[in-house]
Amino acid sequence: MTKKKKPMTRSENMSRVKNKDTKPEVYLRKLLWHEGFRYRINYKDLPGRPDIYIPKYKAAIFVNGCFWHIHEGCKLSSIPKTNYDFWKAKLEGNAERDKKNYKELNDMGIKVIIVWGCEIKEMIKDEKIKKNMLLKLIKSINGISDAYRYNLEKYER
Numbered sequence: 001m002t003k004k005k006k007p008m009t010r011s012e013n014m015s016r017v018k019n020k021d022t023k024p025e026v027y028l029r030k031l032l033w034h035e036g037f038r039y040r041i042n043y044k045d046l047p048g049r050p051d052i053y054i055p056k057y058k059a060a061i062f063v064n065g066c067f068w069h070i071h072e073g074c075k076l077s078s079i080p081k082t083n084y085d086f087w088k089a090k091l092e093g094n095a096e097r098d099k100k101n102y103k104e105l106n107d108m109g110i111k112v113i114i115v116w117g118c119e120i121k122e123m124i125k126d127e128k129i130k131k132n133m134l135l136k137l138i139k140s141i142n143g144i145s146d147a148y149r150y151n152l153e154k155y156e157r
């Protein structure tokens, strides 16, 4: 006997996407592990509980869903038209909290590195893009590139 699953509402679906072990995070983790990085995951002792924290390089990596964290200019980021005010307040609240956390981390001397969900999608799709992005990401972790560093100056203004 097969039990029919109730179709999920949009918000139920979204809350699932928000789960701790969302696929993009796991994907990136595996890549970094393979590159020899050792890290803590969902590190509670730091502001914003970074998805990946690499103590050796003092690098906090956030794998941000484009919808939940408002990826500006990204087609995966938009405020739903239904319950517009609710979503606007919620998503903008998320983004504000993110910025506060990033600033705190920065003040602690920790590199803040943001990887967007859409970027992970590109990596999964295309081997060349993957290699390219991974290289830039590693350089950002090492501190030789700012490619994936969160731009705090932009926030300050």
Ligand SMILES: [Zn+2]
Residues within 6 Å of the ligand: 066, 071, 074, 075, 076, 077, 116, 117, 118, 119
């Ligand atoms: Zn995006």
